[in-house]
Amino acid sequence: xxxxxxxxxxxxxxxxxxxxxxxxxxxxxxxxxxxxxxxxxxxxxxxxxxxxxxxxxxxxxxxxxxxxxxxxxxxxxxxxxxxxxxxxxxxxxxxxxxxxxxxxxxxxxxxxxxxxxxxxxxxxxxxxxxxxxxxxxxxxxxxxxxxxxxxxxxxxxxxxxxxxxxxxxx
Amino acid sequence: xxxxxxxxxxxxxxxxxxxxxxxxxxxxxxxxxxxxxxxxxxxxxxxxxxxxxxxxxxxxxxxxxxxxxxxxxxxxxxxxxxxxxxxxxxxxxxxxxxxxxxxxxxxxxxxxxxxxxxxxxxxxxxxxxxxxxxxxxxxxxxxxxxxxxxxxxxxxxxxxxxxxxxxxxxxxxxxxxxxxxxxxxxxxxxxxxxxxxxxxxxxxxxxxxxxxxxxxxxxxxxxxxxxxxxxxxxxxxxxxxxxxxxxxxxxxxxxxxxxxxxxxxxxxxxxxxxxxxxxxxxxxxxxxxxxxxxxxxxxxxxxxxxxxxxxxxxxxxxxxxxxxxxxx
Numbered sequence: 001x002x003x004x005x006x007x008x009x010x011x012x013x014x015x016x017x018x019x020x021x022x023x024x025x026x027x028x029x030x031x032x033x034x035x036x037x038x039x040x041x042x043x044x045x046x047x048x049x050x051x052x053x054x055x056x057x058x059x060x061x062x063x064x065x066x067x068x069x070x071x072x073x074x075x076x077x078x079x080x081x082x083x084x085x086x087x088x089x090x091x092x093x094x095x096x097x098x099x100x101x102x103x104x105x106x107x108x109x110x111x112x113x114x115x116x117x118x119x120x121x122x123x124x125x126x127x128x129x130x131x132x133x134x135x136x137x138x139x140x141x142x143x144x145x146x147x148x149x150x151x152x153x154x155x156x157x158x159x160x161x162x163x164x165x166x167x168x169x170x
Numbered sequence: 171x172x173x174x175x176x177x178x179x180x181x182x183x184x185x186x187x188x189x190x191x192x193x194x195x196x197x198x199x200x201x202x203x204x205x206x207x208x209x210x211x212x213x214x215x216x217x218x219x220x221x222x223x224x225x226x227x228x229x230x231x232x233x234x235x236x237x238x239x240x241x242x243x244x245x246x247x248x249x250x251x252x253x254x255x256x257x258x259x260x261x262x263x264x265x266x267x268x269x270x271x272x273x274x275x276x277x278x279x280x281x282x283x284x285x286x287x288x289x290x291x292x293x294x295x296x297x298x299x300x301x302x303x304x305x306x307x308x309x310x311x312x313x314x315x316x317x318x319x320x321x322x323x324x325x326x327x328x329x330x331x332x333x334x335x336x337x338x339x340x341x342x343x344x345x346x347x348x349x350x351x352x353x354x355x356x357x358x359x360x361x362x363x364x365x366x367x368x369x370x371x372x373x374x375x376x377x378x379x380x381x382x383x384x385x386x387x388x389x390x391x392x393x394x395x396x397x398x399x400x401x402x403x404x405x406x407x408x409x410x411x412x413x414x415x416x417x418x419x420x421x422x423x424x425x426x427x428x429x430x431x432x433x434x435x436x437x438x439x440x441x442x443x444x445x446x447x448x449x450x451x452x453x454x455x456x457x458x459x460x461x462x463x464x465x466x467x468x469x470x471x472x473x474x475x476x477x478x479x480x481x482x483x484x485x486x487x488x489x490x491x492x493x494x495x496x497x498x
Contacts, residue, residue: 022329033333073230075229076227078219120227124227
């Protein structure tokens with residue numbers, strides 16, 4: 001992996017994180033914001049495959065876990081984004097994914113990602129919320145992520161294709 | 171055997187073996203492509219990352235308040251805190267309520283607003299039934315207004331944790347350089363917001379009182395009954411608190427005001443800060459106690475300008491609103 005490429009990927013994740021924490025709360029519905037970091041990981045998975053995606057997912061998750069104002073047990077977002085990277089990477093076909101495939105992958109990834117986070121919370125007794133509330137949050141989060149897909153995924157996927165063009169055709 | 175036949179044999183041996191080698195290399199390349207191809211990550215990496223996640227979770231969970239990840243949090247906060255502050259400052263004029271910024275887009279305006287807010291807060295507290303009761307009870311021994319003589323460090327909310335994380339925390343743009351330390355009370359002009367969890371040099375993380383892990387000591391202003399307020403961890407602006415009174419026979423009335431009863435030396439909560447109003451009461455048979463649902467005064471959906479309660483006379487990198495409403 002080229003250092004420059006890794007740096008660019010980290011920058012994209014950082015940008016997504018800052019926007020998610022500072023910009024989107026102004027548009028949030030009941031505090032639920034689109035999970036931009038997850039969208040970036042899905043974008044990486046669809047263009048670069050799961051190998052890159054799980055590493056990026058781990059980095060993005062650790063950043064989400066540690067950057068203020070996070071206060072949950074660290075490692076929970078890392079775990080769910082690694083799983084998201086793996087699943088979204090496996091979905092990828094050798095042909096260029098169609099728009100519907102991308103939206104479907106995002107919806108599934110968002111559902112899996114937020115659910116894994118919620119389930120780890122239930123196991124660790126971290127948030128102490130009831131299942132109804134968890135489900136509501138998960139479904140709204142999926143809706144948000146799907147809504148943001150047409151604006152976030154194309155530039156992210158173009159960027160990841162540019163970062164490593166020789167593999168983009170395989 | 172002559173030299174040239176040997177040579178010929180060598181040539182005849184070399185040709186097919188050479189082809190074989192390229193064949194094998196080809197096959198090997200294809201095989202690796204199939205194994206770690208774009209559709210399949212190396213299993214070792216996946217397992218390593220999953221184990222890393224599990225390690226992080228275990229370390230942080232077992233560590234509790236003295237988690238080994240706290241320095242990492244601090245370091246990441248030092249990097250992301252200023253970035254969040256800058257981003258928030260950049261986008262604030264676009265997303266803030268336009269009416270606010272028509273007249274108050276300078277720091278001076280902000281400070282004036284905070285001054286007014288501080289004065290109003292004190293006036294409100296002084297005239298509340300809580301303080302009347304207190305003065306009656308202690309027969310003037312305690313100066314309620316003196317007790318409420320806080321200094322406030324003004325700060326703005328620059329980052330809000332997503333509801334997907336199921337915890338209600340925000341980042342404010344005042345840190346240790348501004349005189350803010352962990353376990354300080356955060357309030358705004360409506361009432362109690364939360365307490366400071368951890369600080370970096372320029373930002374601080376605040377746990378909101380509606381978070382599911384937040385517990386605040388509260389006192390019903392009308393009856394002086396004490397109890398504990400648990401956050402319900404509900405979403406957005408519809409956050410609620412649950413008041414559990416220590417005395418099970420006491421029933422709080424609807425619309426009673428609840429204020430903090432404070433802790434020793436004002437950490438984490440100073441006393442007498444309005445929290446919310448009783449919106450409904452129910453009794454929990456199993457735990458034989460009265461519980462009331464408290465609607466907080468603070469609108470957590472649109473949190474922006476807050477004040478951190480600091481000891482009078484503490485040094486700060488910005489103007490501190492003094493107990494008498496003046497700037498220092």
